Amino acid sequence: MFKSKSKRHMAGAAALAVVTMAVGAWSWFPGHGPGHGHGREVDLQLLAINDFHGNIEASDGLTYEVDGEEVSAGGAEYLATYLEEAREGEKYSTTVAAGDLIGASPFLSAAFGDEPTIESLNAMGVEVSSVGNHEFDKGIDDLYRHIEGEGDYEGAAFPFLGANVVDEETGEPVIEPYWIKKFRGGVKVGFIGMTLEGTGDIVAKSGIEGIEFLDEVETANKYAKELQRKGVNSIVVLLHEGGYPVEEDTGHDCESLDGSGVGMSGPIVDIAETMSSKVDMIVTGHTHQEYVCSVPDPAGQPRMVTSASSYGRVFTEIEATYDRRTRDIVRSSVTGSNTVVERDVEADQVQSDLIAGYQDEVEEVAGRKVGYIAEDITRGATRAEEFPLGSLIADAQLDRTADPDIGGAQIAFMNPGGVRADLLYDEGEPGVVTYAELYSVQPFNNYLVTMDLTGEQILTLLQQQLPSEDRGTTLFLQVSEGFTYTWDTSLEGADQIVADSLMLNGEPIAADQSYRVTVNSFLADGGDSFYVLAEGENRLFGEVDLVAFEAWFGENSTPDNPVEAPETGRVNLI
Structure with missing residues (x-):
């Protein structure tokens, strides 16, 4: 079920440690394999990050272990280059995130209320993200500022989703619950975004008065049905809750870049095992772990669950076949891999200019x-x-x-x-x-x-x-x-x-x-x-x-x- 591959994103770059997992253990059906269908099928690509926490600068403290050696990793200038290289030749690609993009941020972003991070993610091509608990660090009103903009600050060019973040009196979401990506030719993918149910226990309550956080499974199941009523059968959950790779075999078929994880533990296990089979894959976060896993859904079918570590040091690439007839993802076609964002590629100039502009403004305060x-x-x-x-x-x-x-x-x-x-x-x-x-x-x-x-x-x-x-x-x-x-x-x-x-x-x-x-x-x-x-x-x-x-x-x-x-x-x- 697993295979390893090396990948180059730029000429002269060192080979990257990447793990690929194919989800699906049953036989191919006619017309459902890659290359079949005569136009009935298209190749989808999802690129995913999580727990970015405003780490736009390529600081010395950001590293990741590759082949037993700690290497410098992350930084928006390099992450943007990797994502752009990964998108090359992909006609049906979208870039998503699973929360905690802001909050608990390094000084450069935090000094400007995390506006630099949102601008960086806009330029990086992020199209949708769930909220995480740290999006509520300064309360719901500050989150609305990032969603809607304020004054000269235009805010996020992508939707933040919070299907399980509701008004405690009405039970209605206070943030958009889902988003539908509409590709050419009528291809549609629905994204349901959520934070962990326990968010209210780990953020200051003064900023979330009147808000409650609902059960992740019940919420996902509700909106999966709603998406299907709208004719959207291919569904992805972006969930700011996660798990931990473990060495023992738990029956969840996981693997990490360092090869240490073969099973999975943590809150995501029960969530993934009980969430509606209508959901085709789950992109997770919160635990700052790195994994690509197969967790059986309630129907016993393998379903991909991924996480890309933290701070922009790793990104996930998921590839899948979309069947135009069923308007759904062919589950047996799904593959996933995680890639370390080494700094062996050319820095993205837009990101470099953005960072430099804020560095000039913040230098006097920062150095005090x-x-x-x-x-x-x-x-x-x-x-x-x-x-x-x-x-x-x-x-x-x-x-x-x-x-x-x-x-x-x-x-x-x-x-x-x-x-x-x-x-x-x-x-x-x-x-x-x-x-x-x-x-x-x-x-x-x-x-x-x-x-x-x-x-x-x-x-x-x-x-x-x-x-x-x-x-x-x-x-x-x-x-x-x-x-x-x-x-x-x-x-x-x-x-x-x-x-x-x-x-x-x-x-x-x-x-x-x-x-x-x-x-x-x-x-x-x-x-x-x-x-x-x-x-x-x-x-x-x-x-x-x-x-x-x-x-x-x-x-x-x-x-x-x-x-x-x-x-x-x-x-x-x-």
């Missing part, structure tokens, strides 16, 4: 010195561990809200997913932290919120770090200096957080005593399934987290007294 570090201060390898940069942010947030007049905080917690980059000593001028670097660490513009929590609620908060029905992974909250506890992995469930081990400055945390706790506004709303934080009382809103971090560096670092990486061990993990 905000502090000094003595060494690298880094994130963890995963979000399930304590790491120095998380501890430092928690310390800074505690310091900025400790004064009784501005919070009276005693403890601060930081979510690991909110730390988006490392602070590196040799980045730019050695030891100097610039505003752009600080922004890359905390790009979400959350407010600091200080609230009352009882000791019992703090214990519940720590227990909510563990996997649950709403979140299948462990998230390790980063804690401020002076707060400690024991996490015993030999125990079961919530008992892993040893209840009588919680200490503040050497004193036991009392279950019935109230404590002042600072978190960012995302967490304060119960984000990342830390629901107990939504119960916090006597809330006081403070500075934007980035403003607080910059001010802390200004007060606590000099060239002669740079900041050192905090030691880990505040959590006694056994």
Whole structure:
């Protein structure tokens, strides 16, 4: 079922690591194979990306492993070239995306409200995208700004789709649910776009008041029927939810570019296995993984499920035959491959000019010195561990809200997913932290919120770090200096957080005593399934987290007294 191939997109380029999968294990029917039908069939091409996150610049930090070696990868200038080369000779081609195109973006895009990214994607030829959770980072109104434009900003030239993003009173979508690509000769392909059902738990609730996110399968099935009533039988779902390649054989026939994945786990498995057979393929995202998989649909037929990693470092190419008589995709014809966007091709000039224009405007702000570090201060390898940069942010947030007049905080917690980059000593001028670097660490513009929590609620908060029905992974909250506890992995469930081990400055945390706790506004709303934080009382809103971090560096670092990486061990993990 699988075969490997090498592919050149430009003369002189190195061979690219590409995996191809043919979906379909049954016999060919007359007229349904490639080259048959005498004009009844046409060759479709879908090019797909996901989780771009505003990475328009070809930064040194963007790499991908190819043949066991880390190579520079990504950058809009090179992604655009790869896509254009892939489209050559294809009369029935469209370029699609599966959400998180904006949000959690590097400084160059974020400094201009992600307008550079939308302009880049317009020029790149993206024709449709689902929304992802990060499209809601600044609330629904900001998403509408990108959809409709504002002033001189024209917004997206392509539709954002959100079939399962609905008004909680009417149940009607607040964003277009689907889009129909109309090719020449009456060939039509319908695209249903959705974000994960759990989006409301991982974005700030203040920006999505009155909106709810519905079940992905029920929503897809509903609109697949509606598309078929309109005469559109070839249907693709763009879904911002995904899975993980695994080494064991799960019966899902997956393969990754590095050859590590043969099976699949994660939320997408159940979704793909139960979504209507009317859907011909599913393009996914959210997990930042790379895979091309075959997952049986409810009728037992293989159906392609793909994902193209993240940050524009990989793109997916799907090829399929469309039968004009049935007005549908011939499922047995579908093949898919992922390609690494190496920087061994000519940069797209339109993208280069766009990026250069914004770089000229942002240079003065980006280079402003905000502090000094003595060494690298880094994130963890995963979000399930304590790491120095998380501890430092928690310390800074505690310091900025400790004064009784501005919070009276005693403890601060930081979510690991909110730390988006490392602070590196040799980045730019050695030891100097610039505003752009600080922004890359905390790009979400959350407010600091200080609230009352009882000791019992703090214990519940720590227990909510563990996997649950709403979140299948462990998230390790980063804690401020002076707060400690024991996490015993030999125990079961919530008992892993040893209840009588919680200490503040050497004193036991009392279950019935109230404590002042600072978190960012995302967490304060119960984000990342830390629901107990939504119960916090006597809330006081403070500075934007980035403003607080910059001010802390200004007060606590000099060239002669740079900041050192905090030691880990505040959590006694056994």
